[in-house]
Amino acid sequence: MNVHRSISRRRFLRLGGSAVAAGVLAACAPPAGAPSATTAPAKGTVAAEEPVGAQPTAAYEQGELYVLVCCSGPEEQEAKNEFGQRFSEAHPGATVRLEPMPAGQNYFEKLQTVIAAGTAPDVYDMWEGYVQPYAKNGALLNLEPYLEKDAKLKKSDLWEGALEAVSWQGDLYAMLICIMPGPVSLYYNKPLLDAVGVSYPTSDWTWNQVRDAAIKLTVDSNGDGEPEQYGLVFDNWFVPWTYWIWSNGGDVFADNDTRCALTDPKAYGAIQYWADLVVRDKCAPTASVQSTMQGSMNMFKSDMAALYLGNCWDLAGLNDARTQGLDWGACLAPKANDGNRVFYQHTWCWGIWPGSKKQNLAWEYVRDFVTDEKMITAFNTFQKAFPGVKALLHTFTTPETEALGWTAIVDIVGDPKKLRYPGSGAKWDKISSMIQAEWDLVFVGDKTAEQAAKDVCPVVEEELARA
Amino acid sequence: MARSGTLAGPRRRNGMGLARREAMMGLLLVSPWLLGFLIFTLGPMVASLWFSFCEYKVIQPPRWIGLGNYQRMFTDDLFYKSLSVTTRYTLVSVPLGILAALAVAVLLNQNVPGARVIRTIFYLPSVVSGVAVALVFSWIFNYRFGILNYVIGLFGIRGPDWLGRPQWALWAFILMSLWGIGGNMIILLAALQGVPVSLHEAAEIDGANSFVRFWTITMPMISPALLLVTIMSIIGSWQVFTSAYIMTGGGPAYATLFYLLYLYRNAFSWFEMGYASAMAWVLFVIILVCTLLTLRGSQSLVHYEGA
Numbered sequence: 001m002n003v004h005r006s007i008s009r010r011r012f013l014r015l016g017g018s019a020v021a022a023g024v025l026a027a028c029a030p031p032a033g034a035p036s037a038t039t040a041p042a043k044g045t046v047a048a049e050e051p052v053g054a055q056p057t058a059a060y061e062q063g064e065l066y067v068l069v070c071c072s073g074p075e076e077q078e079a080k081n082e083f084g085q086r087f088s089e090a091h092p093g094a095t096v097r098l099e100p101m102p103a104g105q106n107y108f109e110k111l112q113t114v115i116a117a118g119t120a121p122d123v124y125d126m127w128e129g130y131v132q133p134y135a136k137n138g139a140l141l142n143l144e145p146y147l148e149k150d151a152k153l154k155k156s157d158l159w160e161g162a163l164e165a166v167s168w169q170g171d172l173y174a175m176l177i178c179i180m181p182g183p184v185s186l187y188y189n190k191p192l193l194d195a196v197g198v199s200y201p202t203s204d205w206t207w208n209q210v211r212d213a214a215i216k217l218t219v220d221s222n223g224d225g226e227p228e229q230y231g232l233v234f235d236n237w238f239v240p241w242t243y244w245i246w247s248n249g250g251d252v253f254a255d256n257d258t259r260c261a262l263t264d265p266k267a268y269g270a271i272q273y274w275a276d277l278v279v280r281d282k283c284a285p286t287a288s289v290q291s292t293m294q295g296s297m298n299m300f301k302s303d304m305a306a307l308y309l310g311n312c313w314d315l316a317g318l319n320d321a322r323t324q325g326l327d328w329g330a331c332l333a334p335k336a337n338d339g340n341r342v343f344y345q346h347t348w349c350w351g352i353w354p355g356s357k358k359q360n361l362a363w364e365y366v367r368d369f370v371t372d373e374k375m376i377t378a379f380n381t382f383q384k385a386f387p388g389v390k391a392l393l394h395t396f397t398t399p400e401t402e403a404l405g406w407t408a409i410v411d412i413v414g415d416p417k418k419l420r421y422p423g424s425g426a427k428w429d430k431i432s433s434m435i436q437a438e439w440d441l442v443f444v445g446d447k448t449a450e451q452a453a454k455d456v457c458p459v460v461e462e463e464l465a466r467a
Numbered sequence: 468m469a470r471s472g473t474l475a476g477p478r479r480r481n482g483m484g485l486a487r488r489e490a491m492m493g494l495l496l497v498s499p500w501l502l503g504f505l506i507f508t509l510g511p512m513v514a515s516l517w518f519s520f521c522e523y524k525v526i527q528p529p530r531w532i533g534l535g536n537y538q539r540m541f542t543d544d545l546f547y548k549s550l551s552v553t554t555r556y557t558l559v560s561v562p563l564g565i566l567a568a569l570a571v572a573v574l575l576n577q578n579v580p581g582a583r584v585i586r587t588i589f590y591l592p593s594v595v596s597g598v599a600v601a602l603v604f605s606w607i608f609n610y611r612f613g614i615l616n617y618v619i620g621l622f623g624i625r626g627p628d629w630l631g632r633p634q635w636a637l638w639a640f641i642l643m644s645l646w647g648i649g650g651n652m653i654i655l656l657a658a659l660q661g662v663p664v665s666l667h668e669a670a671e672i673d674g675a676n677s678f679v680r681f682w683t684i685t686m687p688m689i690s691p692a693l694l695l696v697t698i699m700s701i702i703g704s705w706q707v708f709t710s711a712y713i714m715t716g717g718g719p720a721y722a723t724l725f726y727l728l729y730l731y732r733n734a735f736s737w738f739e740m741g742y743a744s745a746m747a748w749v750l751f752v753i754i755l756v757c758t759l760l761t762l763r764g765s766q767s768l769v770h771y772e773g774a
Contacts, residue, residue: 134526
């Protein structure tokens with residue numbers, strides 16, 4: 001018999017075409033374990049009532065729990081590893097595999113890609129701006145059924161007012177770990193303030209006081225118009241500018257997120273006030289100068305700025321700098337000139353993949369994580385964040401927090417008028433970048449804030465209207 | 468019978484059989500490339516074509532919306548902005564880069580001591596990682612401490628805030644594109660070295676000066692290489708991504724929002740993979756049209772030896 005068979009061009013193309021078509025179909029198919037609209041816990045798997053850290057029920061699934069972790073520093077990672085170890089010991093037959101991604105890497109791009117590839121982690125880090133788009137697209141497990149049936153953790157154990165950022169259509173889709181008001185703090189360089197006789201700021205300072213101090217603290221020794229030391233440095237991204245607009249009584253959106261509210265004088269007036277610090281008073285650096293010095297915090301750490309409007313996650317770096325001789329103090333971020341102060345609510349939370357084969361184990365992991373005193377205490381030693389579980393408030397209210405002037409946050413957590421999250425849900429990331437592009441022009445003096453607001457609002461409204 | 472069968476067998480194998488065997492062997496040998504092409508190039512291309520007609524949020528299966536994504540481009544201001552930025556970049560950086568590459572190639576074609584070392588030095592930037600180059604250029608363009616403004620300052624001119632001002636940022640990228648002329652320079656240098664010396668000698672005897680010789684002999688002789696680098700440069704200029712992503716993120720005020728960066732943002736930041744796929748196909752068409760126009764426009768200008 002002749003065993004040699006020729007492959008005709010037609011047959012070859014057909015085979016090739018089939019291979020491509022198979023690839024396309026595979027790519028178009030929903031990822032393995034694609035979620036249903038709402039995935040409820042399996043029957044009979046509800047954990048029994050028990051204290052934090054006690055033996056779990058046998059209802060959890062055995063095997064490895066894959067946890068994708070974002071942006072951890074070494075200390076934070078160590079604390080998470082240790083928690084994972086304890087969780088595994090308390091859950092015989094289950095192990096935790098943490099995959100950390102350092103800060104600065106594209107965490108959400110990685111997450112999105114692994115989800116699309118059908119290899120999603122069981123549990124993953126989430127942040128306020130991503131919860132709603134992920135929930136809307138079916139990439140987060142609805143936690144309400146778990147929370148309702150869990151004897152260990154109730155919704156009322158969490159700060160209700162802070163739950164909007166982790167909810168979608170009224171249901172909880174991510175487990176609140178910590179809340180970080182932004183920008184929480186005005187850090188100040190004591191020797192630089194002492195040198196010109198400026199008193200140390202307090203949590204009652206308004207921005208007019210900050211401006212006066214910043215002008216006094218700005219030093220242009222060679223008179224070239226480019227200060228060698230700036231009085232103040234602040235980042236120009238949506239967290240600081242939403243804080244500032246809200247504190248001044250303005251808003252980004254109106255009419256239930258259908259209209260852009262930046263053309264309100266309260267909103268653009270706030271931005272113009274800040275831009276004037278950079279462009280007219282020259283007591284704060286442009287984004288270019290900040291970039292030159294590797295960011296605003298580095299400017300503060302290297303004595304190039306006397307005041308720094310910063311964040312809670314700066315604390316570890318600043319504590320390091322203190323050991324190397326930087327003498328700094330801190331108070332709560334300044335109030336608007338009418339005495340109002342509204343923070344942006346950063347929200348760190350856990351999400352669970354709806355297609356996970358270990359949903360009960362994942363639930364127990366996120367529940368135990370947020371209620372684990374050791375974990376949350378460890379977290380509060382290298383940066384300060386407000387725990388999502390009310391019972392762990394004491395891990396935040398330490399003498400150090402008192403010294404930083406941050407204890408006042410306790411009074412505003414849960415108050416949506418004082419600690420807010422911007423609207424527009426899934427579209428915020430894109431819309432904020434559109435607004436940012438206009439503010440960039442204001443902060444280099446190429447446009448007034450009023451004009452920028454007028455220019456950007458139609459584009460924002462178009463995006464809001466788009467399905 | 469057995470004998471004739473034995474004789475008939477090899478005859479068949481040496482006739483039709485050999486051709487088949489060779490075909491099979493050929494397919495076998497190219498199969499690694501073929502599989503790679505089908506799985507990693509053609510497959511994703513066809514998939515992206517399909518996605519371009521879908522609303523595809525990546526974390527959910529695609530949903531067919533027909534021409535919706537393509538229609539959306541007509542009303543998308545950022546799409547036009549990215550198109551405008553990239554077109555302006557192409558129009559300036561491509562001719563500038565080719566002229567610079569040609570100038571360097573001509574200089575390196577002279578008999579100067581250490582020419583090989585100098586060639587290597589000029590080519591080296593072409594093999595440096597794009598990320599490293601972007602980081603280095605962030606410092607070069609730094610308006611307070613950057614070397615560029617320092618040099619400009621020596622002439623009593625205050626250098627601009629290259630990456631911080633919308634009116635300068637694109638120029639910074641155009642200047643930066645000159646860093647990568649090494650690849651084109653090598654191609655043009657090879658072409659220059661292929662120009663017969665006898666032609667120059669004959670022209671010189673006829674009294675042609677060096678400019679006339681360059682214009683009437685060298686340029687026609689290297690015109691196929693010039694066409695090649697022109698097309699490659701046009702394609703490359705539409706694919707600027709790394710530098711913009713690292714140095715400016717598309718800012719300030721979208722002044723450096725290159726087409727590919729905007730495509731990437733849609734795909735990976737805003738869950739708009741369908742729209743990004745449509746943009747990718749539009750980019751494909753743009754590059755194809757640019758290439759065809761260049762080829763067509765160059766027909767009377769390019770001289771093929773022996774043609």
